[in-house]
Amino acid sequence: MKPGRTNNVTGYLFIAPWLIGFFVFTFIPFLQSIYLSFTRYNIITPPRWVGFANYQMLLTQDELFWKSALVTVKFAVIHVPLAVVVGVCLALLLNREVKGIAAYRTIFFLPSIVPTVATSVVFLWILNPTTGMINNLLRNFGIQGPAWLNDPFWAFWALVIMSLWGVGGSMVIYLAGLKDIPVHLYEAAIIDGATPIKRLRHVTLPMLSPVIFFNLVMGVIGAFQYFTQAYVMTPNGGPQDSTLFYSLYLFNRAWKYYDMGYASAMAWILFLIVVTLTAIVFRSQKKWVHYG
């Protein structure tokens, strides 16, 4: 449609609420945080300029920084593709005309709307090594389950399992994507004698690729901001810092030690990582994303 007349005053009046918010809560703080990352600052006394000291310390001397970056990257590399595969498979299963399909869809969707803090508390209970449901279930098969969140190896996997439980949100997005694929493409493929596997590979997945791409980008960005679950379940970063996610370490630096300059430097590194990753994912899309 055609927009209305050119009207600068009215236009700016309409976008004024956002414009004010943008400058006060985003743009100016954005610039300030660059400055803060070059200072020592504890909120109470004014920031003191220290040059590149924070960055130098982070990159060369802070083992926890590298540890937390590693935990986060590991989570992104494992969780994001896993969530895409599980989400797409569930959507393919639920995109069928069988009886009671609406009930199944509801069941798979419900976990994703449970508030994050509640999910974390419930999983703490489910993963309880002695009385939790998962280890009880394992005992039925004669397996002595691990100590989960108390175990440096399994704590990380406990969070991976928990995040898969909430995969229903992206499943709904894939389901909507599947519904948008024109039927004639399948009809043509059937006439050409394509097997169901071939139809999946050459029709469904290419047509779904933009949606998968969207979820991939959001998933990677989300992994680097993964905080609430880690904080509620393992406020100190878990055994041997095995669940010390980047955002959790950043938060503890800022609010436990009031190391605001250091935390700002960490935030800036995070920002650069997110921008770079997003750019890489966007670049790679030409190779495999099909915009129909």
Add this chain to the structure above:
Amino acid sequence: MEKGNRLLIHIVLICLSIPAILPLIWMISTSFKAETQIYTNTGMQSFQISSLWPSPMHPQNYSEALQTVPFGIYLRNTLILCLLTVLGAVGSSAVVAYGFARIDFKGKEMWFALMVATMALPGQVTMIPVFTIFRNLGWYGTPLPLIVPAFTGSAFFIFLLTQFFRTLPAEMAEAARVDGSSEWRIFTQLVLPLSKPALATCALFQFLGTWNDFFGPLLYLNDPNSYTLAYGLQQFLSLHGGKWAQLMAASTIFTIPIIVLFFFAQKTFIQGIATTGGKS
């Protein structure tokens, strides 16, 4: 589809449904159990279907949880925050989106692109300077830092609503303009009434966002009387960690309203999520 195939799909779906729904059943079931049933004998038990059923029924967990921690007050605080942020975020986002969708002004494309870009900015980058702003204003410890920013709109909602307003037919607005209606009048009298589904989607997302928000209250609230449910539940966990029955009762109180809301507004939920995913 053949019959056997269909049966197979049902079997697969039922098998997958169990892990999806069991944690929720376990939460509700534990919330009605007495401590004696939770910690039987050695505690090393295997899983029995019958153990899902609380016996004896112990609904006192709920009253005990409410006595330990004032969840009633947290619920009230959460609802007030939800109401104000929904009004603020949806109202301002609609105004701003109308500006982007229907009015031509200099620099519009640039501002719109900037607004979309802010969606990718990690909150940690602005967290500390924004905190100092609120601290200098004397708002630390009050709910104002959780409310006021909502009134500057949300980039995500502005984006969604701009897309939506652009799909509305322009003829009526043109006619109204010829009749001398102001843009504000066209916005409130013509565009808003036609946009109820899109506004409802935004309202729902904002409601869920505020209901779930843990980070905001964690940063800004220090008075237990102003805690929200999300923050109150985490505080309850860190202070009374082992009381699983009460913790599950509190988690149930926190979760059930969202599930009820889902059943009342199923369409808005599903369509909202579906459209946000597609329009990347």
